Amino acid sequence: MPSPIRILTAVPICDGHDSAINTINLEFIRHGIEVIYLGYHRSVADIVRAAIQEDVRAIGISSYNGGHIEFFAAVVDLLRKKGADDIKVFGGGGGTITQADAAIMKRKGVGKVFFAGTSLEEMVKFVHQRYGKPRTKRPRPKTRDQELAQKLTEIEDRKKIRNSKFEIRNSRKARVIGFTGPGGAGKTTLIDELVLRFLNQDPKGRIAILSHDPSVVGEGALLGDRATMINSQDDRVFMRSMATRGQAGGLSPATHDCLALLARSNFDYVIIETVGTGQEAMPFQKNGIVDLTVLVMNPDYGSRLQLQKIVMLDLADIVVVNKSDLQRARTAHTEIEQRLEQNRRSQQLIDTVAKRHRDPGVDRLFALISAY
């Protein structure tokens, strides 16, 4: 079976109309497509950077706020400039894009414009037909990002997994930090806030993020972590979203191989974010693939007894209680503290409110990670 089609979807800058794209995203993933959703109010540079890093087959843009001729054309132009014109562009805008506009957009290199009244089935069919066949001859990569992205695609798509755990341990240059924890604990927000601090602290530093989201039945996946990130939309951040493609435990079959590549590719840090995990998960294993494990907890984990069952509490180097502005956070802190004491190793416990700008808890976490 061929690998799923990966496409990126986004809404242009100064446009918050995400109702149509949300519906379309869901339809795509139900039909086996992996959608990296970049969100709304996104600039041309952000869209093109993400598309290249994610090495998608195509970019789908949903535009309802006008200026579409210029915007779509700018995306096509920038892709071309970056040597990435094998990434195609399509989109729509209900009734706001007229037939005449669409004709101009097509001349400027937009593959397809959908008009109001197009059924979701038609769009799915279009993506399968137009972008379903494997790309045979790839252009020679023009940029560092592009080279890396194409290699990651090769790794992800090859049948045989090399499982390069050993390789990661021995040849890496970057420090590898694993973030795990239950869904909704705020891992993505926390990572994005740490990225901001890193970029500010080290004006030349580069960081890679390997982010995971689960594949759904039917093999598609909504890879949506980028949509809520603000600071990680930066040329010094290389982010790749991976679907679990049927593997349990929080990572993808190709994670280790992809990580091995990233870890020797001139980044100061490589961050892996797992999918939201359950109690028994140990995605990074003991003496595994990361230098440092951060477990991000939600204060609402249930009863104290539940804590005994969370395996990662034994393995994590740093435990973060995020959303510590919630009423239950204090209790959570005390209970987790007691739970960690049983382990008799030096684990750190930090309270954060990642959603808050300049949160002192996140500052402490950053200092701790930097010092490691």
Add this chain to the structure above:
Amino acid sequence: MSKLGHVVDAVENYNRFVLDQVKRARTDEKFGRELLGRWNDIKAKIPVTRTPTGLPLPRLALPEIVEPGEIARYLFGEGLPGEFPYLNAAYREMYLEPVREIESFEKNAGKVDKKLPQAEEPTRLFSGLMLAEDTNERFHYLTRHQRTHRLSTAFDGPTLYGIDSDADGVFGKIGEGGVAIDTVEDMVRLYDGFDLGSPNFSASMTISGPAPIIMAMYIAAAKRRFGPKVVPKLRGTIQADIFKEVQAQNETIFPIEPSLRFLTDMVEFTTREMPRWYPISISGYHIGEAGSTPVQQAAYTLSNGFAYVEMFAGRGIPVDQFGPRLSFFLDCGLDAEYIALARVSRHIWAIGMRDVFGAGPKAQLYKLHTQTSGRSLIAAEFKNNLTRTAAELVLAYMNATNSCHSNSADEPFTTPSEEWIRLAAHGQAILLEESGIFKHTMNMLSGSPGMKAVERAVEAAILDEFREIERLGGVLAAVEERYQRSQIQNAAHRYEQQIYDGIRPIVGLNRYRDGAEEIPEVKLVRTPRRKQQLQVDRLAKFKKKNAENAKRVLDKLAEVADRGENVFPALLEAAEVCSLGQITGRLQEVVGRFRPMV
């Protein structure tokens, strides 16, 4: 329990109180007689008007009831127009023709109250296109036959997101879908030729994320033209609704908490210094347009409203001072709920404000602007949109909306062109002035059994929504959990599915569709490149001219924001010499940027 839980209790208590009054009117003879007497008095005082065909009609129609219990149910449960709990209308008379010649040949003309207020025309048309001078020209065109000048301003994308026209990658968006405003100089051009301090002028500005900054620019522009004394005279509305942005429209620029803080800063200022200004328009329109059900729209709008009241009161602003300056904005589509959606909203608001927040009569009014549904309009066979809008207008006026915008039929493709705008405005005039539906008699279409049934069902469903939000910890907590967002997204998905499945009939789309796809030939309004370039050039000139001063006031603004003080006075200073993008950017350095919710 948050205040919203108390509102649920208050509405239920009030409904029980009404039933008690009904019972009492039937069992307590003295009370029953009093009510009957009052009822007869009310009826006797109703002036009579004469239609152009000579038919005499009362200016207020009341149900034909004589039984004290039913009279109690009506007076306490619905209230006369302009009386608590305001189910029928916020004011005693709306849309009625002034009492004039028609009455002069009435024998009992002496009984007629000659001092009825000359009401403002309820028509308020939303517009904004290209650069400030182009929108200004459109404003003059729209108001040339109107006694009162009620302008409603749409801003372009960059302005709505608080960024400048020279920002990276926004060039094509300048002046698209609304007017481009970067500086106080644009604001001066925008309303040129209008007397901003006149009691016959009001400006409405549809913008939320950067609302406090735009408000400061408006004040700065007014001061430039009319001097500082104009400030207390300024009339108008700024949308400034942060909750609905986060729930539905996605035009938020700061994180939620600082956004709410800057909003409260502005409300504190306008309540004190600009008593005729409406500093927030609590908006369900965008919630509806994003795909919510009508009940979700009404429930989130009301609960957002109550959350703002709690917040402003928490800042120490007296509820009777800011309460009368709150206004609401709803969508009106074609679903059955719209027969009574605004009526029920008015009812719940009045009870909540009176019984939970202790507000006086003026702060109990749910003052409403309605816009017909943009989402109900489609591109295929677009002239049908005239009929859709007309039906929605009838529903909106049946709900006694205080003002109304009718959409242009060409809206699915473009910023409306003058031809279709004129037809949209005329639709309202035909309904209110030509037709006899609304101009002779209050309550002309109120209180049918069907309407009562819709009211009961809608109110119960709204209270259920309140209970769920309350269970999640109140409006802010529910917003942060994305509760309203997910509900709206689900509803939107279901709506689309229903259209595709044909369960929801849309003429020209899934019913009565012509074989050939109609390619509408409409005149498109697009901003020419040279105008976009002009805007960028003007901005560059402004920034160069003010560079030194801008740095000084921005530093001050940042300090004030960092200390957590009211930023509005510093914004007023900044608006004189800084661009919108400069101010937004500086504030974002202090409080952060909004993290999108998906």
